[in-house]
Amino acid sequence: MTEMVFRQLDVSTAEVDEIEARYEPLAAAVRELVAATILSKAGAEVVSDVLAAVRAATARLQAEVDSDHAGVNYNATGRSWNWGNAGSGQRNAVAPPIELVTNPDGSTYADLVLGAAYEGPPGCVHGGVSALLLDHLMGVTASKMSRPTFTGTLTLRYRNPLPLGPVRVEGRVTREEGRKVFVEATITGSSGLALEADGVFITPTWSPSLEATQN
């Protein structure tokens, strides 16, 4: 069995907020760099200079890296942070720029804009990126922000191509049976409905391992 460790760290909420605010602009800038690396027509000399600058910048950050993944952390007041999450991590430039909103009835949505880094078919969002968005949104919807859930089964029906640009993702819980939470979701874009999805999410029987550390 793969062990998942949710770490309790002795870091104040003010400090967590400060670190998040320190790194969010950098993650946004790295996202722009990702897109420019795809799109630029710059020649060998410019690319060589940029490569050296990126490596130097990375080395400065790496000098203060002491782990190979960010994990999911929380502090004594219940503030949690999950900065590396590929679906939503505030410090992860791979993650689509998503901010979920929960409606009073528990349904959820997010409006976001997807650019060059998320392309699949020409001018359209990659089907796997749509799957990443849906898995993330549906998992959060199932969790109701109050319990861990894991994806059990996810069925995605691709109805129409999803153009790059503005995108809306919406989800809602349709029913629960024991530890199973059933969730439906859609993605719509500038051409209308693109995907419909059904998912079964599982609330685990085990408690996550909680590891208290002093740093």
Add this chain to the structure above:
Amino acid sequence: MTEMVFRQLDVSTAEVDEIEARYEPLAAAVRELVAATILSKAGAEVVSDVLAAVRAATARLQAEVDSDHAGVNYNATGRSWNWGNAGSGQRNAVAPPIELVTNPDGSTYADLVLGAAYEGPPGCVHGGVSALLLDHLMGVTASKMSRPTFTGTLTLRYRNPLPLGPVRVEGRVTREEGRKVFVEATITGSSGLALEADGVFITPTWSPSLEATQN
């Protein structure tokens, strides 16, 4: 209907290869920067310096950007390039570092290593990243490298958590019915089988729009 334009460009294969070789090391370096942005404990001064360096590097690349997405391109000899593809683009630092192998019987696989940028549950690959890998591999498997296909339906069964680290993705066509291609795939990791997937991929009735341009 969303228009998809596959562009024929007047660029020699040697030049395409040269551009790809120029940018691939940069995309690899940007991937390292993405991970370092997640993991670093560097303080405000270092992060501020790195932010300025990243923005300056990005500006140099952006000075020679004239489009908002990379598209899918090919030349008169049939060399195609799809550098921005979120599942596999050689210049896209969002894309997992995947190189597919096709077996003589048409089945496919890829071995790759997934690090901090692809995390979901602590120490494990994000379920949506697994979906991205599967959608990409299954689409390529369905296309047999000789025809366009689009994802119709994708069903993912998450069997066990997938630890970060070495991962194998495998796919094969199980049958075809008219324009439908049925594909099965799995992901295994260091703890064994993590996901099973079934997909229906569609070969379109329309020909892609082919647009010949002179640059």
